[in-house]
Amino acid sequence: MIVQRPSPNHDGRPAGGAIDMLVLHYTGMPTAEEALARLCDPSAKVSAHYVIDEDGTVSALVAEGRRAWHAGLAYWAGQRDINACSIGIELVNPGHEFGYRAFPGAQMAALETLCLGILARHPIPPHRVLGHGDVAPARKEDPGELFDWSRLARAGIGLWPEPGRGEADLARFGYDVSDPELAATAFQRHWRPGKVDGVMDDECRALLAGLLDLLP
Numbered sequence: 001m002i003v004q005r006p007s008p009n010h011d012g013r014p015a016g017g018a019i020d021m022l023v024l025h026y027t028g029m030p031t032a033e034e035a036l037a038r039l040c041d042p043s044a045k046v047s048a049h050y051v052i053d054e055d056g057t058v059s060a061l062v063a064e065g066r067r068a069w070h071a072g073l074a075y076w077a078g079q080r081d082i083n084a085c086s087i088g089i090e091l092v093n094p095g096h097e098f099g100y101r102a103f104p105g106a107q108m109a110a111l112e113t114l115c116l117g118i119l120a121r122h123p124i125p126p127h128r129v130l131g132h133g134d135v136a137p138a139r140k141e142d143p144g145e146l147f148d149w150s151r152l153a154r155a156g157i158g159l160w161p162e163p164g165r166g167e168a169d170l171a172r173f174g175y176d177v178s179d180p181e182l183a184a185t186a187f188q189r190h191w192r193p194g195k196v197d198g199v200m201d202d203e204c205r206a207l208l209a210g211l212l213d214l215l216p
Contacts (some may be wrong), residue, residue: 002050007040007061009047015086019064019122020085022115022158023071025132026142027051028031028095035059035092045069048088050114056106058114062123074135076128077174082135087118093142102146115157127173130160130190137186138179145193148211163190164209168200174212 013019020072025048027035032053038044039051039061047071051059062068071090079085091103091111118124132140132148177182181198187198191207200208 002060003057004141005036005040005051005059005061007033007047007068008042009039010066013065013067014081015144017084019085019087019197020124021076021082021128021130022118022124023082023086023130023132023135024111024143024147025070025088025090026093026139026144028097028142029136030094030098033090039090043173046072047211048090051090051092051178052107052112052114052195053092054104054107056110058110064118065117069186071132071135073139074132075161075176076130076135079082083175087122091113093143096144098112100144100146100161103148105144107153108148112155112157113151115152116155117158124196125216126153126157126159130174131187134175137182141186141189145189146172147193148192149193159211159214161207161210161214163203163206164208164211165206165212166212168205168208169212170200170208173215 029035039047047062047068049062049068067083071082074082132142150160152158162196169175170183177183184200185198192204
């Protein structure tokens with residue numbers, strides 16, 4: 001079941017643009033109610049299309065056809081207005097500041113169901129299912145290293161790579177590499193969460209090569 005919790009924080013998408021990216025966040029606030037209150041506060045000027053609580057409750061804040069204000073200053077593969085082309089989902093989690101923890105099974109199951117519906121409605125390719133930290137590595141780290149991206153990939157949502165042998169170019173995959181260490185850290189939180197140190201070592205380069213092999 002989806003609970004309607006309308007937010008005023010949205011505007012129109014550019015005419016003719018496709019919705020071809022899905023961006024996952026954590027709320028990074030102590031409670032779900034605090035997060036929902038902020039995402040619905042017109043003075044905050046932030047929102048997302050959906051919020052999923054830890055018990056699996058889904059709140060719909062902004063219609064998918066509208067531009068929710070979730071990504072902020074961001075970049076991916078040459079695009080800077082990430083809000084214009086994406087759907088944003090917030091997962092209730094206190095985040096690194098307030099006691100970061102794993103994402104419960106009920107929350108992940110609800111996310112899978114929601115994402116599969118979104119992917120059925122919009123032409124979002126697997127390599128454009130990303131985290132906020134991927135598109136804003138200088139500012140954000142969510143949903144972070146405890147988020148189970150491999151589970152989503154097994155459900156047909158996003159990618160999870162096998163090591164490859166070709167080139168390993170973070171910029172070609174989509175990352176802003178103006179700060180290579182921040183880009184590497186963001187990559188690790190998503191694709192090699194067991195060791196997040198900002199160094200693109202041999203394991204990271206092989207995983208990146210595997211991801212690049214999966215690009216169309």
